[in-house]
Amino acid sequence: MRRLGVLAAVPAVSVLTLAACGGGDEDGGAAGAAGPADSFTWAFENASGGAENPWLVLAEEYTEETGVQIETQPLPPDSYGLTMRTQLQGGNAPALMMFAPGSGQSSSVIPLAEAGYLEPLGEASAALVPEGSESQFGIDGEIYAQPTSLIPVAVTWNAGAAGEAGVEYPEDFDAYLEACRSLADEGRSMAVIAGAVPPNPGLMSMAISATRVYAETPDWNDQRAAGETTFAESEGWQETLQTVVDLNEAGCFQPGAPGAGFDAITQGITQGTSLTAFLPGTAANELMNATPGLELDTRAFPPAEGEPYLLASPNYVLSVNADADEGEKQAALDFLEWMADPENAERVTEIQGGVPITGPGENLNAAYEPVRDLLESGSYAPLPNQGWPNPGVYDALATGAQGLLTGQSDVQSVLEAMDQAYDQ
Amino acid sequence: MTATMGTPQDTTPVVRGAAAGAGGGAPFRSRRPRPLISHGRWWWALPAVLVVVLIHYLATAGGAFYAFTDWTGVGDFDFIGLENFRRIFDDPAMIGSIQNTLFLAFGFLIATNVVGLVLALALNRTLRTRYLLRVLFFMPVVLSPLAVSYVWKFIFDFNGPLNGVLGWIGMEPRLWLADPGLALWAVLVVMAWQTTGMVMVIYLAGLATVPAEIEEAAALDGASTWRRFRHITLPSIRPSVAIASTLMLIQGLRVFDQVMALTGGGPAGATETLATQVYKETFALSNFGFGAALALLLTLIMLVFAVLQQAATKDRS
Numbered sequence: 001m002r003r004l005g006v007l008a009a010v011p012a013v014s015v016l017t018l019a020a021c022g023g024g025d026e027d028g029g030a031a032g033a034a035g036p037a038d039s040f041t042w043a044f045e046n047a048s049g050g051a052e053n054p055w056l057v058l059a060e061e062y063t064e065e066t067g068v069q070i071e072t073q074p075l076p077p078d079s080y081g082l083t084m085r086t087q088l089q090g091g092n093a094p095a096l097m098m099f100a101p102g103s104g105q106s107s108s109v110i111p112l113a114e115a116g117y118l119e120p121l122g123e124a125s126a127a128l129v130p131e132g133s134e135s136q137f138g139i140d141g142e143i144y145a146q147p148t149s150l151i152p153v154a155v156t157w158n159a160g161a162a163g164e165a166g167v168e169y170p171e172d173f174d175a176y177l178e179a180c181r182s183l184a185d186e187g188r189s190m191a192v193i194a195g196a197v198p199p200n201p202g203l204m205s206m207a208i209s210a211t212r213v214y215a216e217t218p219d220w221n222d223q224r225a226a227g228e229t230t231f232a233e234s235e236g237w238q239e240t241l242q243t244v245v246d247l248n249e250a251g252c253f254q255p256g257a258p259g260a261g262f263d264a265i266t267q268g269i270t271q272g273t274s275l276t277a278f279l280p281g282t283a284a285n286e287l288m289n290a291t292p293g294l295e296l297d298t299r300a301f302p303p304a305e306g307e308p309y310l311l312a313s314p315n316y317v318l319s320v321n322a323d324a325d326e327g328e329k330q331a332a333l334d335f336l337e338w339m340a341d342p343e344n345a346e347r348v349t350e351i352q353g354g355v356p357i358t359g360p361g362e363n364l365n366a367a368y369e370p371v372r373d374l375l376e377s378g379s380y381a382p383l384p385n386q387g388w389p390n391p392g393v394y395d396a397l398a399t400g401a402q403g404l405l406t407g408q409s410d411v412q413s414v415l416e417a418m419d420q421a422y423d424q
Numbered sequence: 425m426t427a428t429m430g431t432p433q434d435t436t437p438v439v440r441g442a443a444a445g446a447g448g449g450a451p452f453r454s455r456r457p458r459p460l461i462s463h464g465r466w467w468w469a470l471p472a473v474l475v476v477v478l479i480h481y482l483a484t485a486g487g488a489f490y491a492f493t494d495w496t497g498v499g500d501f502d503f504i505g506l507e508n509f510r511r512i513f514d515d516p517a518m519i520g521s522i523q524n525t526l527f528l529a530f531g532f533l534i535a536t537n538v539v540g541l542v543l544a545l546a547l548n549r550t551l552r553t554r555y556l557l558r559v560l561f562f563m564p565v566v567l568s569p570l571a572v573s574y575v576w577k578f579i580f581d582f583n584g585p586l587n588g589v590l591g592w593i594g595m596e597p598r599l600w601l602a603d604p605g606l607a608l609w610a611v612l613v614v615m616a617w618q619t620t621g622m623v624m625v626i627y628l629a630g631l632a633t634v635p636a637e638i639e640e641a642a643a644l645d646g647a648s649t650w651r652r653f654r655h656i657t658l659p660s661i662r663p664s665v666a667i668a669s670t671l672m673l674i675q676g677l678r679v680f681d682q683v684m685a686l687t688g689g690g691p692a693g694a695t696e697t698l699a700t701q702v703y704k705e706t707f708a709l710s711n712f713g714f715g716a717a718l719a720l721l722l723t724l725i726m727l728v729f730a731v732l733q734q735a736a737t738k739d740r741s
Contacts, residue, residue: 082710406599
């Protein structure tokens with residue numbers, strides 16, 4: 001009865017909410033149809049919409065090697081979480097799905113595992129989960145999500161443009177601010193952000209929190225979950241958001257930054273008018289692949305004091321639909337096993353543009369060489385919102401950071417809004 | 425004389441063969457108003473009524489039920505009474521969304537009706553190019569709101585043509601869509617720009633029913649242009665006023681496309697409306713229960729204002 005109610009609710013709420021929000025044109029997914037075991041369906045986010053998406057490349061290579069056909073379903077990121085939830089409840093979800101670890105995003109894996117929609121994975125998948133992060137990949141001792149590669153989230157440094165401008169990457173925050181001022185006088189900007197798109201100021205704030213919060217207190221999220229601290233009380237989080245204000249006041253961002261979209265980042269970096277951007281390492285790699293001659297690498301955001309620290313975590317995980325056709329389910333599990341093989345895992349990392357889940361090896365992507373020491377020494381924390389209980393906390397951070405740029409918010413009100421969202 | 429008093433549709437006596445003086449001697453039966461669907465035939469409409477009830481009203485009622493739960497889109501839920509509504513009225517961001525919705529709705533209502541009426545009056549008679557101008561003013565109506573919004577987004581861009589013109593006349597560029605003081609006005613301009621042509625057409629249809637000879641008689645009697653408009657034209661187009669204002673109020677209250685395309689509700693919630701909050705809470709943050717409560721509130725607001733507006737524009741003559 002409860003399941004019927006749940007099934008009725010999606011169209012019901014949708015009708016009540018937005019008549020204009022028509023469904024997409026995805027075909028119903030092949031999981032409901034009886035598919036042979038030598039094929040399965042796979043859904044994932046495809047932000048760029050291009051054929052160079054790493055998952056598409058990987059699917060093609062797998063088919064070439066094994067003969068197993070993969071019907072891919074690349075979906076736009078903004079509606080991906082909702083689409084997967086609806087399909088899982090409707091019983092027509094694909095056999096294999098890409099999610100985010102933890103609970104802090106609309107496409108997070110843990111709420112779906114708790115609702116019983118996902119298949120527990122085997123030992124090979126469990127062995128890839130970073131130590132101490134098990135709670136973001138499973139529940140009750142079972143693992144429901146196989147991590148792919150580590151994705152550093154930090155500062156993308158436009159090394160080529162910096163060389164032309166004669167600027168070295170600043171080692172501390174004061175030097176960073178000084179570089180901002182001198183570059184602004186030359187008509188360049190130290191950083192380019194998509195201020196009109198809240199997730200980008202949000203990502204910037206999280207990247208800054210690596211040195212201000214997690215370097216000193218790696219288990220800060222656990223303390224927050226235990227009620228031992230709050231965002232509003234945390235000096236580290238206060239300092240993080242104050243750093244955003246300082247960057248803004250020092251003229252670090254490009255002119256018109258609060259109203260800029262993602263196109264501003266692409267233009268600023270590829271045209272060399274901006275020297276840094278706050279991007280996931282994979283996005284920087286895609287940008288570099290698409291622009292011949294562009295030299296980008298990844299740096300830690302300069303600490304106010306102390307040692308540099310980084311955010312790096314498997315931001316994409318793969319899960320198997322518990323209600324999929326048995327043949328397809330087995331084919332999807334075989335694929336995950338294939339991905340877990342060290343040789344194949346290395347290839348996955350190479351295609352995805354990340355860092356091997358087991359840590360940097362000899363074949364580390366050149367873009368990550370400047371942070372090799374941090375990766376080798378374990379001086380990194382997972383993306384903070386993976387450990388938050390709902391997507392509202394990150395939304396409060398992202399919207400609040402946007403408000404700091406426009407002067408609508410102050411540091412304390414943003415942190416209080418994050419606490420309020422956390423406790424919902 | 426009696427025949428001239430009837431309407432062209434009034435053929436009942438002829439059809440029934442019961443007209444007085446027909447010579448048949450049949451008794452005259454008093455006419456009772458016929459129901460819209462006669463008894464014995466109503467069930468023909470039953471399938472359609474059932475479909476409407478099941479798909480429209482039952483689904484809406486189902487959605488309304490979830491407004492009283494904490495459902496997140498997956499898994500179980502609890503019935504939490506009016507908690508979602510308490511949250512709405514305790515949250516300054518939600519109150520801001522309600523205020524923005526009302527600002528846009530009434531700004532849109534006033535702007536489209538005033539400008540649309542002025543355009544209709546200007547293009548009603550006499551002007552030789554009026555047919556061409558009517559087409560030009562109506563053209564934005566047929567475009568997709570999203571397409572129009574993206575064109576205006578380019579115009580409002582920091583490096584866009586509007587700031588280019590400002591720079592050309594020596595003024596500083598403005599952050600049209602990222603300035604909390606300007607962004608809502610920018611959205612209103614785009615909404616009104618696209619829809620004014622529709623209101624103009626409604627008023628043109630109304631003005632076509634105003635007898636020119638009455639206006640000419642009033643003009644000969646020395647009535648000023650304003651008095652002729654106030655006492656002849658406006659009362660004559662009252663039905664058009666009622667239609668145009670009702671449509672624009674409802675369209676303004678449910679504004680979504682333009683806000684999402686121009687600002688996404690930003691900067692920092694400065695242009696969020698109830699409709700964008702419903703989308704964000706329900707589909708982006710997976711708060712289905714809370715989103716349903718917001719949607720229910722929006723529906724109630726629209727219902728109340730539509731009824732009030734109908735009462736305000738009712739023809740009391």
